[in-house]
Amino acid sequence: MQVGEYQGAYKITKGLLKKYGPERVLDTPITEAGFAGIGVGAAYHGLKPVVEFMTMNFSMQAIDHIINSAAKSYYMSAGQIQVPIVFRGPNGAAAGVGAQHSQCFAAWYSAIPGLKVLVPYSSEDARGLLKAAIRDPDPVVFLENELLYGESFPVSAEALDSNFVIPIGKAKIERQGNDVTITAFSKMVGFALKAAETLAEEGISAEVINLRSIRPLDRATINDSVRKTSRLVTVEEGFPQHGVGAEICASVVEESFDYLDAPVERIAGTDVPTPYAANIERMAFPQVEDIVRAAKRTCGKSS
Amino acid sequence: MALYLSKYGKILPHLQRKKGFLGLISRSPWSSRFRQNGAALSDSSRTSHAVLCEIPIVFTSRRFESVRADKELIPLQSASDPQALNFPGGIVKFTPELKFLSEYPEERMHCYRVLGENGEIVSSNFVQIDKDIALKMYKDMVTLQTMDTVFYEAQRQGRISFYVTAIGEEAVNIASAAALRMDDLVFPQYREAGVLLWRGFTIQEFADQCFGNKNDYGKGRQMPAHYGSSKHNYFTIASTVATQIPHAVGAAYSLKMDGQDACTITYFGDGGTSTGDFHAAMNFAAVMEAPVILFCRNNGWAISTPVDEQFRSDGIVVRGQAYGVRSIRVDGNDALAVFSAVHAAREMAISESKPVLIEALTYRAGHHTTSDDSSRYRPAEEIEWWRAAQDPVARFRKWLEGEGLWEAQSEAELRAYARNEVLRAIQVAERINKPSVEEVFTDVYDVPPPNLADQEISLGETIRRHQLDSSV
Secondary structure, three states, X not given: OOOXXXXXXXXXXXXXXXXXXXXOOOOOOOOHHHHHHHHHHHHHOOOOOEEEOOOHHHHHHHHHXXXXXXXXXXXXXXXXXXXXXXXEEEOOOOOOOOHHHOOOOHHHHHXXXXXXXXXXXXXXXXXXXXXXXXXXXXXEEEEEOOOHHHOOOOOOOHHHOXXXXXXXXXXXXXXXXXXXXXXXXXXXXXXXXXXXXXXXXXXXXXXXXXXOEEEOOOHHHHXXXXXXXXXXXXXXXXXXXXXXXXXXXXXXXXXXXXXXXXXXXXXXXXXXXXXXXXHHHHHOOOOHHHHHHHHHHHOOOOO | OHHHHHHHHHHHHHHHHOXXXXXXXXXXXXXXXXXXXXXXXXXXXXXXXXXXXXXXXXEEOOOOOOOOOOOOOOOOOOOOOOOEEEEOOEEEEOOOOOOOOOOOOOOOOOXXXXXXXXXXXXXXXXXXXXXXXXXXXXXXXXXXXXXXHHHHHHXXXXXXXXXXXXXXXHHHHHHHHHOOOOOOEEEOOOOOHHHHHHHOOOHHHHHHHHHOOOOOOOOOOOOOOOOOEHHHOEOOOOOOOOOHXXXXXXXXXXHHHOOOOOOEEEEEEOHHHHOXXXXXXXXXXXXXXXXXXXXXXXXXXXXXXXXXXXXXXXXXXXXXXXXXXXXXXXXXXXXXXXXXXXXXXXXXXXXXXXXXXXXXXXXXXXXXXXXXXXXXXXXXXXXXXXXXXXXXXHHHHHHHHHOOOOOHHHHHHHHHHHHHHHHHHHHHHHHOOOOOHHHHOOOOOOOOOHHHHHHHHHHHHHHHHOOOOOOO
């Protein structure tokens, strides 16, 4: 909706209507279930739709089509139906938008076999991963972040090439370190990097991993890092139970148990629907200090 | 009134100079709907097997231009008709009457019928069918009926786990399929096996899917009767109700973008029209001008919910106008009527790039599925009456006999042949091995991740250790 004349609610699709015309950039009536279903049908026969949800919270209206019509179709049809579709939109908390507009859906979508789930952090991530998602022949859920839309990042010349893609399923080590591994995705990567700066001043060298892909999860990179540092802190904005951190903990315990020197720490959003007022909204999401404290706990240091 | 109008007349030019909300009025050139009578279908030369027999079509034609805020305003008030206003959406005349549109019409929308109950022609407006096509239609209707009867019994005997019959809806299935081309994409619900049969799916292929053996194109991953075949342009049946309707609209849009001489068709029941997906799909189809046929099999029952507990409208046909979709009600037990309606709808959908809604009134003479016993919620006499008096197969046969195309000897041979074919297919399908256990793990990942590979190994060990037979 609003991707055409309005140039997109967050201007992500700015200029596309003019460049590609109304047959390819469609403003639709308001029903996420409807336009997700239309998109899947178009993908069933020949087109490569990119479906935008104004926020991923509204994707809940369409979740039956995302899971049951898109993700499962290849398996259920034994390969007769392929669905080259991308569902994208801002995910997680914005600022002052209330409980029904602030949820992170990374954990839910990543549970589904048949889906890929990508979470860019930087501008290069966004460009390379979205191109990879659109070129991918299977359904991809692409979780952006409203607050990151406004942040600037350095972009290499290589990234400006029209064929620049980032491989799906590979995490990126944003900062090398030896004492503790911190995994994060989307906006929390920025917080983790700031936490690493603070920790460095206290003599703790943190390795920050930008997951980029929640499904498939780059278990190899995560485990290699933990085997090097022996300590792990997972960071996410979403709700703690059954979160992304829970899966990472399980993976590390299964594959690198003997290397751990401390219990794994999970930092997640507070286990409440997101409150509205700015002061308590801040309390509902991880802050840099939370990550610093957790990293120090794994190192046996009290804060 | 005069006072009010003149005052209004002074305000309006003032408003016209401003842009803003009123500036968004469409400058579409049409001013009111118009009807055209007697326009025959164009270019019947495309259809090789059907010859037109005078179809006056009553339809309205519109061209919508999209709303652009930067174009100039057309007069908001017509100088010649001060009793109308150009609201967003178009000119509307005012009325002094406080009158409501009735929730239900005095008379229900009429139902198009060509064949009377004794197989006699009762219409002069229908598409004539080639003799060969008519005979194939009949044979497929009988085959469908036979297949349904025998597979139902097979389920009762425990040889397959589940089945869905289309008893009473043979005309809906076969006649609609016969009016389409192979390039038209089919998005079924689950009571349209006949469409796939018409397109060339063999009895053996049906049986293989029901038995979930290794020849099943679905690799045994779905319940019986959830057929799918990409080579027949028949999208795999899913249990989710009405999800196929927006899919059909999206795929139709894709066909339109490609400029293909084809449409999509989607089938759904009376119950399916209550879903959000039906509403969204109808609306989108109209707005996007998608070449899709929306075929509703109104068979009176959604499992145990009768139509008067499903909706309070005059069936489904009236909903067409609510969305801006052309619609027709047909006698679903009349093969010639269904054929003509789908044939006409297909022409309209493709040449005008528009959706068309067809409501076929019929009756679900069988149970919802083998998991249902409908005698618990409807009288046996009702079921029996429809099965006997309105049997679409019998009615079509009577017409064929009247045309000299069929007789009792052919009937006996066909029935025996169909029954034998179905029985043999079951016997063969039963003996073919199930898909290999490896197929549980395929078609999700190109390279299996470690956790899945571990699970496959673990399963293999369990099978070996306990000497389980994983092929049955």
